[in-house]
Amino acid sequence: MSLHGKVAVVTGASRGIGRGIALQLGEAGAKVYITGRDPKNKKPNPDFPTLEQTAQEITARGGEGVLVYVDHADDAQIKALFEKIANENNRQLDILVNNAFAAADTDQIASGKKFWEAEPDVWDLVNNVGLRSHYVASVYAARLFVKNNRGGLIVNISSFGGKKYLFNVAYGVGKAAVDRLAADMAHELKPYSVAVVSLWPGSVKTEVMVKKVEEGKINIGVPQEQLKKNIQNAESVEYSGKAIVALATDPKVLDKTGKILITADLGKEYGFKDIDGREITIDPNRYK
Numbered sequence: 601m602s603l604h605g606k607v608a609v610v611t612g613a614s615r616g617i618g619r620g621i622a623l624q625l626g627e628a629g630a631k632v633y634i635t636g637r638d639p640k641n642k643k644p645n646p647d648f649p650t651l652e653q654t655a656q657e658i659t660a661r662g663g664e665g666v667l668v669y670v671d672h673a674d675d676a677q678i679k680a681l682f683e684k685i686a687n688e689n690n691r692q693l694d695i696l697v698n699n700a701f702a703a704a705d706t707d708q709i710a711s712g713k714k715f716w717e718a719e720p721d722v723w724d725l726v727n728n729v730g731l732r733s734h735y736v737a738s739v740y741a742a743r744l745f746v747k748n749n750r751g752g753l754i755v756n757i758s759s760f761g762g763k764k765y766l767f768n769v770a771y772g773v774g775k776a777a778v779d780r781l782a783a784d785m786a787h788e789l790k791p792y793s794v795a796v797v798s799l800w801p802g803s804v805k806t807e808v809m810v811k812k813v814e815e816g817k818i819n820i821g822v823p824q825e826q827l828k829k830n831i832q833n834a835e836s837v838e839y840s841g842k843a844i845v846a847l848a849t850d851p852k853v854l855d856k857t858g859k860i861l862i863t864a865d866l867g868k869e870y871g872f873k874d875i876d877g878r879e880i881t882i883d884p885n886r887y888k
């Protein structure tokens with residue numbers, strides 16, 4: 601599977617699922633633009649990888665990592681990102697992965713508080729970057745896709761929370777909207793052969809989730825021992841990246857446009873495993 605000659609952008613890729621996706625796209629040979637906030641404005645947590653490290657690893661794996669400081673809460677910075685990509689690549693763009701998410705490393709996301717117990721601005725924390733910025737990025741990416749007339753792929757990173765209660769009200773509603781965003785953008789972009797899908801990973805062993813479970817900070821009504829077991833068996837951050845490489849190299853990807861796709865289902869369909877050789881399975885009760 602080769603993405604040599606392809607240009608991709610992954611938003612929010614210093615750590616977590618975005619980092620895993622960017623590494624796999626790089627390993628497949630793509631030029632990968634990765635975004636994150638400027639460390640001058642948001643001091644990186646020393647326990648987590650940095651955007652610089654992710655960019656270097658993409659290049660070390662055979663792709664080309666290009667880091668751009670973008671705060672996805674700021675529309676003007678998102679617009680400037682796509683202008684830069686257009687200028688540096690003769691307007692070429694092939695893949696957009698909408699992943700940036702601002703709430704995971706805060707105490708608000710898995711606090712166990714009911715919506716009326718928390719302040720209403722939890723909504724903004726979860727959905728300004730986690731939903732609105734995906735719409736804004738997709739506008740600028742779609743302008744390039746439509747003008748270039750050579751297809752394209754947009755992947756929104758979502759979650760089972762779009763279907764079944766998870767974490768809090770703002771999270772579930774935001775994820776349902778991320779799914780619907782993919783479906784409706786797919787409708788409008790199909791005539792231009794641009795595929796848009798929503799991707800649901802299972803539980804993922806991100807740096808933030810591992811730390812939160814260790815510190816007992818996930819209060820979602822699941823016993824701590826069970827949470828520890830779940831995180832041990834969780835997907836690596838790169839498993840979602842393998843799913844996106846499989847989609848991006850599938851000549852029939854348009855057959856999937858508008859759909860919600862589950863990483864483990866794609867693993868079965870395309871025959872890939874996690875980076876440690878495990879076959880990933882997900883209990884359908886998680887989302888039914």
Ligand SMILES: NC(=O)c1ccc[n+]([C@@H]2O[C@H](COP(=O)([O-])OP(=O)(O)OC[C@H]3O[C@@H](n4cnc5c(N)ncnc54)[C@H](O)[C@@H]3O)[C@@H](O)[C@H]2O)c1
Nearest residue numbers: 612613614615616617636671672700701702704759803804
């Ligand atoms: N962790 C899981 O188990 C899991 C499972 C399913 C779905 N998801 C979804 O995956 C997505 C990514 O989550 P994650 O767990 O990898 O989170 P994370 O916090 O580990 O990563 C989020 C990334 O977004 C970046 N970011 C945050 N605010 C930003 C801003 N204003 N501008 C630019 N970049 C910003 C962070 O720096 C980081 O690189 C989310 O939509 C989440 O709901 C996570």
